[in-house]
Amino acid sequence: MDRVSLVFVSHSADIVKGLKALLYEMQPAVSIGIAGGEEGGGIGTNAFDIKAALESVHSPKGTVILFDLGSALINAELAIEMLDDPSNIRIADAPILEGGYSAVVEAGFGSDVGKVVEAAEKAKEMQKVHRS
Amino acid sequence: MNLTVKTTISWLEKFDEKIQVNKDLLTDLDQAIGDGDHGINMSRGLTEVMKTLESKSFQTIGDLIKGVAMTLIGKVGGASGPLYGSAFLKMGAKIGAKEQLSDEELLEALKEGEQAIIQRGKASVGEKTMVDVWSPLLEDFSQETHINWEDLKVAAHEKMTGTKDLHAKKGRAAYLGARSVGHIDPGAMSSYLLFESLAETMMEGENNNG
Numbered sequence: 001m002d003r004v005s006l007v008f009v010s011h012s013a014d015i016v017k018g019l020k021a022l023l024y025e026m027q028p029a030v031s032i033g034i035a036g037g038e039e040g041g042g043i044g045t046n047a048f049d050i051k052a053a054l055e056s057v058h059s060p061k062g063t064v065i066l067f068d069l070g071s072a073l074i075n076a077e078l079a080i081e082m083l084d085d086p087s088n089i090r091i092a093d094a095p096i097l098e099g100g101y102s103a104v105v106e107a108g109f110g111s112d113v114g115k116v117v118e119a120a121e122k123a124k125e126m127q128k129v130h131r132s
Numbered sequence: 133m134n135l136t137v138k139t140t141i142s143w144l145e146k147f148d149e150k151i152q153v154n155k156d157l158l159t160d161l162d163q164a165i166g167d168g169d170h171g172i173n174m175s176r177g178l179t180e181v182m183k184t185l186e187s188k189s190f191q192t193i194g195d196l197i198k199g200v201a202m203t204l205i206g207k208v209g210g211a212s213g214p215l216y217g218s219a220f221l222k223m224g225a226k227i228g229a230k231e232q233l234s235d236e237e238l239l240e241a242l243k244e245g246e247q248a249i250i251q252r253g254k255a256s257v258g259e260k261t262m263v264d265v266w267s268p269l270l271e272d273f274s275q276e277t278h279i280n281w282e283d284l285k286v287a288a289h290e291k292m293t294g295t296k297d298l299h300a301k302k303g304r305a306a307y308l309g310a311r312s313v314g315h316i317d318p319g320a321m322s323s324y325l326l327f328e329s330l331a332e333t334m335m336e337g338e339n340n341n342g
Contacts, residue, residue, distance in 0.1 A: 011209075044169070044209020047217075070303055071211035074252055078205065078214045 004107040004116045005031040005057035008100060009050055009067040009076050013037035015096075023100055027108040033057035045072045050079035054089065062088035062113030064103055066096045066120060088113055092120035099123040133337040134232040140193050141185055142336075144200065146329035148178040154325060161318040165305040169210050170318040177208035177216070192231055197241075198224035211253065211303060212319060215262065218252040219245035235279045243270055259301035260312060262319035265291040269327065281338075285331035292316065292324035 006023075008016045016036035023032060033053035038044040045067075054063060065076050073091065080086045090113055092099055099120035106119035133139070151158070151174045159171030184203045190196035197220050205217035226244040227233060233241065246266040255261040257268065269291050273279060293316060300312035303319075 038209045042209060044173070044213075046209065047205050047214055071209070071214065074211050074214045078218060078252065 001110050002059060002061040003030050003110055004061050004113050005033065005059040005063045006100065006103055006107060006116075007033040007035065007050070007053045007057060007063055007065045008096060009034075009045055009053075009065060009072045010036040010096065011043045011045055011068055011072060013041065015068065019097060019100055023104045026101065027104045030104050030107045031057040031059065032104070033063075045075045047075040047078040047082065050076050051082050054079060054083060060088075062090065062116075064107070064113060064116045064120060065089065065091045066094055066100050066103065067091070068096045090114075090117050092117045094120040094123050098126055098128075102126075133334055134234055135193065135238050135334070136232045137190055137193055137196055139333055139337055140196055143330050143333040144178075144181060144185065146333055147326055148182050150325040150329055151175055151178045151322065154321070158318050158322060161316055161321055164315045165300060165308055165312045166318060167210070167304050170212060170322065173208045173210045173212050174322050177204050177213060180204075180207040192227075192229045193233060194224045194227040194229055196224075197227060200224075212322065215249050215253050215319070218248040222248035234277075236277055239270065239273060239276065239279070242266075243274075246270055253302065255302045258298060260295050260298035260305060260317045260320075261300075261302050262317070262323040264295050264298065264317065265320045265323040265327070279334070281331040281334045285328050288324050288327040288331070292320045295320040 008019055010016045013036040016034035020032050020034050033056045035049040035053040038046055057063060067073050067076055076091055080089050102123045103116050103120040106116045155171040155175040158174060159168055162168045162170035180203050181200050184199050188199060190199060201217045201220035201224055204213050204220060223241045223245040226241045249266060250263055253261065255263045257263060265288060269288050272287055273284060295317040296314060299310055300306050300308060305312045
């Protein structure tokens with residue numbers, strides 16, 4: 001079964017590496033690409049790295065990008081524009097961890113790219129602590 | 133004076149010098165209202181741009197500017213890499229295979245760069261970003277067919293210092309809200325240095341030509 005792929009973009013290489021490991025445990029069937037940090041280990045994001053991550057997990061069903069902060073979005077948009085085939089790639093407006101968790105579950109079901117984005121974005125409303 | 137491949141290189145060399153000299157200032161400005169990496173990022177980016185200029189030869193201004201764009205996108209983290217990179221990319225595309233540019237053509241190319249920054253950063257005038265130098269400055273000179281570069285330099289400086297009174301709405305500074313007032317925007321400062329470098333390069337060229 002074709003599944004939507006996910007790409008995680010963070011200012012930190014360690015954040016996306018850890019996130020990928022966490023999500024793989026949850027749903028190993030979904031391809032996850034990561035782009036984090038700058039060359040030399042610095043904090044930052046790089047459009048060419050994001051482009052490579054998108055290409056590495058290309059799926060005919062589409063790819064959803066989740067990112068952490070500001071310039072990660074700017075570089076993700078630039079990376080999409082640089083692709084030969086930018087169709088079916090969506091950026092989710094979602095918290096990277098909770099949104100990623102919801103997205104990997106939804107993508108695991110074989111849902112389409114719109115449904116995966118929706119699941120990721122719903123994570124913004126997730127209540128984590130239920131106070132009495 | 134028309135901009136040529138040679139004067140474009142002089143412009144970028146001057147920009148590099150100013151960025152390296154003002155690295156700590158850019159960092160201080162960014163530490164006040166951002167994440168404190170603007171000086172380091174611009175310094176590294178321009179060092180890489182100088183390496184690109186040394187290692188390759190460019191026949192047209194468009195190719196040169198595009199080469200600069202790819203270096204900035206690949207080597208500069210933070211928002212400044214993709215923003216300056218996108219600006220140079222669009223400027224390079226607009227200039228194309230030309231070997232020299234009149235003031236009017238140069239303004240048109242810079243205008244493309246401004247539009248790329250606005251589109252990529254989704255910022256508008258008054259939000260305390262580099263747009264607050266690019267947009268009003270190019271607007272002031274939009275009708276000129278022969279630019280007085282001293283005037284442009286002075287105007288760019290005014291736009292840059294004007295960001296001090298603005299309330300940040302974009303980037304990391306937006307988290308500070310009203311507390312961002314009173315600080316010059318670091319991206320506006322580096323943009324000022326870019327235009328100051330251009331103006332000085334053009335003035336030197338005019339003086340040399342008598």
